[in-house]
Amino acid sequence: MAAQDRRERQRAERHQLIIDTARGIAESEGWDAVTTRRLADRIEYSQPVLYSHFAGKDAIVGAVALQGFVEFADTLRADVSAAPDSASALGALARGYLRFAELRPAVYAAMFSMDTDLTFARADTPPALRTAFEVMRDTLGAATGTAHLETRTELAWATLHGLATLTAGNRLRPEQAHERLTLLVEHWRAAAPHS
Template sequence: MTIDDRRQRDRTAQRLLITLTARTIAEREGWAAVTTRRLSTEIEYSQPVIYKHFSSLDDLVEAVALDGFDELAAALESARSDSAADVQLAAVALAYLDYAAEHPALYDAMFTRSTSLRFGTDETPPPLAAAYAQLRAAIDSVSDPRDPETLTEVLWSALHGLVALSRAGRLRAGREAERVELLARSLQP
């Protein structure tokens, strides 16, 4: 291994440690607790090392969000591929809700915090596109003859609304499967 290869490996490991630590703190205490001072204390790197990888805390949150989109895409793909065609949509919807419930701070970074990450543009990062593609794939089996892009946006909006309302205690507990089943049926042709 060359010196440059080792340096790159070390930089990659540092970046991963910073993002994982930020995510851990956020899941435990919320994003307000994630500061460069706190990160430097937790991981025993100086603040300049953190700023060498991320120009701001917003950049760090975006990196964490991108990791989350990779994970969400994998969870949705697994739910879709492990389900029969007639229940794929409901399985994907439940997987989405489960992911949001299991990772609330990460979900905030992905969907509710202000970021420069954008869907539906030429600059959409691959992890965002991959997560969206899994929702779209679940919709493809029920969209005919309707516009699958619009149906995917409706599904995504409904799921995000269910997450937000559930987290705020605005919906009755324990009814997620019933809601998802009703949503999936309503999107059927």
């Protein structure tokens, strides 16, 4: 049994090495630089070994995205938990979201912009994706009430994604970042329907 355990542990370590290497290349050079050949060379395994773990690049991107959602939910939860009250938590959530997108652009792209087999808003949505949504939903609900909460959470998420994407593309005035976020949070609170 020890040999089987060792093989399983080595396989899990190789699997994670592929994910970490892809993520590292993507963060430093962009996703176009991530190829199965380059990954195989970088991790010093053959392409067939790489394909024994992942069907191709899209599957690797999906694995990076899935781990990104775990980190994303943890980041948002920590930011929200550090806030003194529900109104402050809403601002902390928005700032945490945008900070995550800024500090991890390749992971954020894998999570939200690239082709993966991850499903959203369905029964088979992976737990990590649901957890991130729930952190946003619960924070928004605590600050603004529960009426139409799922839909309002989707709108909040879409708005933050738009801000993150436009900011990354240098389409917004950087000196207005704080004011934009303040106005957005004030709008969420003022426009909240009664529960």
